Amino acid sequence: MAQVELIMPKMGESVAEATIIKWLKEVGETIELEESILEIATDKVDSEVPSPTEGILKEKLFNEDDVVQVGQAIAIIETEGAGTSDTPTPVSAPVDEKPEAAAQVEKMVASAQDQIDIPKSANGKFYSPLVRSIAKEENISISELESINGSGSEGRVTKNDILSFIKTRGTVASPAAKVEAPAAKTAASPTSAPAKQEHKPAPVSIGQGDEIIEMDRMRKMIADHMVMSKHTSPHVTSFVEADVTNIVNWRNKVKNEFLKKEGEKLTFTPIFIEAVAKAIRDFPLINVAVDGNNIVKRANINIGMAAALPTGNLIVPVIKNADQLNLLGVTKQVNDLATRARANALKPDDIQGGTYTVTNVGTFGNVMGTPIINQPQVAILALGSINKKPAVIETADGDFIGIRHKMFLSHSYDHRVVDGALGGQFVRRVADYLEQFDPNRSI
Secondary structure (H helix, E strand, O other): OEEEEEEOOOOOOOOOEEEEEEEOOOOOOEEOOOOEEEEEEOOOOEEEEEOOOOEEEEEEOOOOOOEEEOOOEEEEEEEOOOOOOOOOEEEEOOOOOOHHHHHHHHHHHHHHHHHOOOOOEEOOEEOOHHHHHHHHHOOOOHHHHHHOOOOOHHHOOOHHHHHHHHHHEOOEOOHHHOOOOOOOOOOOOOOOOOOOOOOOOOOOOOOOOOOOOOOOHHHHHHHHHHHHHHHHOOEEEEEEEEEOHHHHHHHHHHHHHHHHHHOOOOOHHHHHHHHHHHHHHHOHHHOEEEEOOEEEEOOOOOEEEOEEOOOOOEEOOEEOOHHHOOHHHHHHHHHHHHHHHHOOOOOHHHHOOOOEEEEOHHHHOOOOOOOOOOOOOOEEEEEOOOEEEEEEEEEOOEEEEEEEEEEEEEEEEEOOOOOHHHHHHHHHHHHHHHHOOOOOOOO
């Protein structure tokens, strides 16, 4: 019998660790090739780890809720083979990963493990190599690190937690730096600056019969990300109403033939994403990120599409290089990502690299919305529901009242780098592309 180590796989750029959330196999159970053995969670997505071989699960090296570094062995599988050595052979689960990204993750983990003198755990808390690396680079002391309220599993400090702490570091006095005010002082100095108020959530009273529902891990991450986005970016929203009658009529005419010919359902989403990609090419300064005092202009147009999960949570898979795809290509990407999102089968790379986001609030019958920016992007577009409305139609013979299909586009943007002119012109250009859609377009 031979023994094989199941290795925590590389899961994308900047992902150095994962939390085991559920074992799907028990010790002694038979495992098929590529059968899922356990579920893991990173700061970006939940996924399953498949077996790289057939065999029997001999030993679990970690328990549920344990944090495991990329490259570590997480289980031992006993296989049929000629080998008799008791030393297991390490085998990684199959993953899709670019070599350069893998090398970067390995270098990050090795550097964190070998060079950082901050302990892995202190005061009962676990600190990952990535968190310890950031702490060392920013000269964050142990006492400061222990003061950070972690949002991860069991209060673990995540990358976002420590980066948020760095942004506000120095604006709020640490516990060690607090000095008791003199008792005799009765009035503030007229020249002293007013103290900054710390915004705390209002206390919640629990009434009889109220039900307390604990947030799951993904809901906590979404909550933290949304609060961080509102604190980071001054949000402004511009609205445009677009006439999409040509699109509605064209889709109704070709959707059955499209399904028969291409094997794909044609929804409105890929048509809208196609128009957004064209508008981004016209206004590339919408496709940026803010890095301190620098603006990072993205080379690729990667459009995220917000998708609601059966649990009620939200995830944003990304269509890479959307401007280089034709309508069929975008449709295939949209349908594939949406299907795998609902089945909880997205890979970490599927939700990384987005440069602009679209959310379809019209799916729920909403006519418009004011979406929150998906950091570190600087803008997001909400697509409202399509409704029939009476409208003025201009013709050579005069104006007439007719029934048209209309929808609202709601564009939220970061006023630090996107002013009203750019934000408004961009959403107007998206509407223009939708209104100018060719009703005689071939599929």
